[in-house]
Amino acid sequence: MLRIPRLLCLCLCWPALLFAQKKNEAWKLPLSRAVSPIKIDGIIDEEAWRYAAVAKDFRMVLPMDTSAAKLRTDVRMVYDQQRLYILVENYTDGSKPYMVESLRRDFSFLKNDNFILFMDPFDDQTNGFAFGANAAGAQWDGLMYDGGKVDLSWDNKWVSAVKNYPDKWVFEAAIPFKTIRYKKGVTQWGINFSRNDLKTTEKSAWAPVPRQFPTASLAYTGTLQWDTTPPPAGPNISIIPYLLGGVSKDYAAHGNTTWRRDAGLDAKIGITSSLNLDLTVNPDFSQVDVDKQVTNLDRFELFFPERRQFFLENGDQFSNFGYSTLRPFFSRRIGLGVPIQFGARLSGKLNKDWRLGLMNMQTAAKDELLLPAQNYTVAALQRRMFTRSNLGFLFINKESLNYTPPQETGKPVYSQYNRNFGLEYNLASSNNFWTGKALVLKSYSPDRSGSDWATAANLQYTSKVWNIGWQHEYVGHNYNAEVGYVPRRGYIKVAPTATRLFFPVSGPVLSHGPQVTSTWFMDEQFHRTDNETMLNYGLVFRQRNTLNVWTSNTYIKLLQAFDPTNTGKDSLAVNTTHSWNTVGADYVSQPQQLFTYAFSARYGGYYAGGRRLMLNTELGYRFQPYVSIAMSANYNDIRLGAPWGYNSFWLVGPRLDVTMTNTLFFTGFMQYNEQMKNINLNARLQWRYRPASDLFIVYTDNYLPEPFYVKNRALVLKLVYWFNL
Incomplete structure (x- = not known):
């Protein structure tokens, strides 16, 4: 068994490193009870907002973290017995429209003008909640963990509204105390606010965050100072039943049409204000997105x-x-x-x-x-x-x-x-x-x-x-x-890595620098079996487009027989050794443009003295905020000796997202996988007719490309309703 490196042991014991004071202790936002009822409409006409404390004077995080933010952002928060309220005025330069992907929930942070609240109710700088919206009103929420990561799969009941004005867009939201978890009697919560504006390429935060970290980093939160202990959440029980009907047929197996009628139940029970019990009976996940396929040229199981x-x-x-x-x-x-x-x-x-x-x-x-x-x-x-x-x-x-x-x-x-x-x-x-x-x-x-x-x-x-x-x-x-x-x-396995960044004072490049990584695999007797060493040079431009160029050297000793095309042809023998060099480049365009694209390529050697060319591209165009069209294409050209010879694999995936409102979504996509000899079609309509309650209609087809015929087909209708008891 390997021992933990001495350097790691020393770091685990550095008292000065681990017991340091909270970084943004001076950033405090007083929180008081609302003096009037609040209507969530994005209109600032309630008396409660006149008396609320204001979090302002945001600091820039990107492009650089050395100055005040250019765009003004004002945040107010109040509460009543049932909810926590937030009002945000996101001022703009007024010269251009906002930039968003769509009205779809849980959008990509860096591809939208948006505002996000990061909340740490235990003030432990490790776990918390995130809420926000983009400038078109699409909601964004998630559970926070590991001190700065956000799990966007979390979905709960809260309401929000966004309203656009000539000089700003306003985000207003009400978050029920039953939606979040917090410890009774704790009057100081960690909190930070993050703003992303694509027109100016500026990302900012209320409590300053170093540019190398995400603004979600809970190590750099300020403090939400309650005027008294938070109100108890009260009984917190939710019942979430579903009804499902569907029909399917397996044509490849000459099967009969199969009808499906099903029902199930989920329940959420708040044991305490910070401990939750989730129950499920006969769960169904038919509305979940299918896996994004990849061309598999790996010797080991892929991760989905x-x-x-x-x-x-x-x-x-x-x-x-x-x-x-x-x-x-x-x-x-x-x-x-x-x-x-x-x-x-x-x-x-x-x-x-x-x-x-x-x-x-x-x-x-x-x-x-x-x-x-x-x-x-x-x-x-x-x-x-x-x-x-x-x-x-x-x-x-x-x-x-x-x-x-x-x-x-x-x-x-x-x-x-x-x-x-x-x-x-x-x-x-x-x-x-x-x-x-x-x-x-x-x-x-x-x-x-x-x-x-x-x-x-x-x-x-x-x-x-x-x-x-x-x-x-x-x-x-x-x-x-x-x-x-x-x-x-x-x-x-041993894997060291090192990256050095340089920051030009002016010019189109914001940062650039080299990265060296080397990954070594050995058997249990310390004999080398795999090694890949890569030298990469990366550039980040001020408009947020990126370019990476790289070269690598690969060595592999096969411990099991392996078909280098993964198509069922002959396999390379155990204990044979293979080595080659590769060069590559990756480019991602500016996220603020309506037409976005990414391109990557690699060319070099392959197993058994062969050659491999890989080209990959992703294209996207949005008619904001309602329609987003995307196309991904991957091409592999592999040239080997007998018996494999010349092999080429296409993987193509067009996708259409239509967000008619922020509660009605349609997604349709196709995946053509030449290696697997399969064409997959999937279409999904989602109507969020009430908060956290949905109607799904999902249609799926799988085809054999040559000769073209349907292998199987399915249609599912699913209704989900969220009851609060």
Whole structure:
């Protein structure tokens, strides 16, 4: 087992680094009770706003963080017994219209004129909530975790309005106390406000944030100072039933038309003001976006992100344990292709220092696969350490119920159980310059023992001009995470990286500089199996367009037979070695233009002395704020010797988004994947007829390109309603 680097151990113990005072202690916004009723309409005519304190004098974050913001932004907040209110005046230069993508909820922050509120009710600089809107009125909300990341899958009940004037746009919102979680009696909440304006390319914040960090960074919040203790949220119980009807047919299997009638229920119960119980019975996720396909030329399993809301809400304690390719828990292992019968999750804060997450899910048996009913239990406990660091524990248990492995050969065999224990320390200094992680994992399976450990650590330093990092991992060949994402086992990985930025005083380039990364894989005897070293030079322009040019050297020793085209042709032999050089470039256009585009290309060697050319482009045009058209295209040209020869793969994906209002959305897209020989069509209409209540109509087709005929087809109608008790 590898040991944590000495440098990381020293950093974990730096008292001065970890106990430093909150950075923006001087930024305080007094909060008082509203003296009059407030109507959410974007019109400033209520007496309550005349007496509210004003947060103003925003500081610029981008392009540079050394001056006051050029655009004026004034923020007022008040409250009553049920809601927290916010009013924002976003002044503009008046010379150009606002810039937005669409009226769709949870828009891209950097591609819209917008205002966002970041709120830390526990003032722990780690977890919180985010609310905001773009200049056309599309809402943006999410759960905050890891001190500055936002999970936009969180969706709850609150109301807002945006109104445009010649010299400003006004955002007004009411957030029910039942929507958020907070500790009773805490009168100081962390808070910050962020403004993005594409016309001037200015991003600003009320409490100043260094430009190398997102304005969501909770290490740099100011303070919302209540005039008394916040009102209790009161009973907080929500019942969310759904009704579903659908029809489908599998033409490829010559199947009959199948009709579907279904119903299910979700419930949210506030155990305390900061601890929530989520229940689900017969959940359905048919309205979730399908995965974005990719051309697969990798030797290992690809990662596709979780999109089902039940698993994403407040799930960072489970899903963020570990690293991107070393995750002991990956919720997509639960219920894909197998019906979920019921589930429960208890999550939230016990107090300022302790977080708890408990989840239990039950899936049904599937006879045609001889798959038994399975139960999944996940428990996470997190303890705050020092100012912003924490120590976390994770336990995962997957159990096959009433299952005896079959004696006949050729039938699938499933494990009777798989368990994982994990311990993880997350480092975050008070100023966010130093971040890191150290973890250890242990698995238990009936047929595996010895070398069933995994351990990893990383440390990263981020300043305005330097970004220096180190990461290493060890995964034993018997480490088994059946409910996780661990695409390879039996390896040691070392990955240092360094970036240096330069900032010209004037000219079109805002910053530029080199980056060096090197990733080494070794077997458990420290023999090299993989290595990729890359030199990149990046440029960020003042108009926010970016350009990167790079070159890399790759070495691979195959530990398993591998088809370099992933098309089922012959495979390269085990223990053969391959090396090549590659050059590439990536360009992303200015986000403030109606027509946007991105382009990337790479050319160089490939396995067995072959050559590979890859071209990728993404084009977009918006008729703001109602219509957005996008086209993505990926082309791979691979030239190898016999038996593979010449191979080319197209992956094309046009997409249409129509947002008729901020409650009525249509999305239609196609994906043509030449490698998989599939054409996928998907169309979805969503009507949010009440806050957090939706009607979905989803249509899906899959075709075989040559000869062209339909493989399967489905139509689903789903109605969801949110009751507050």
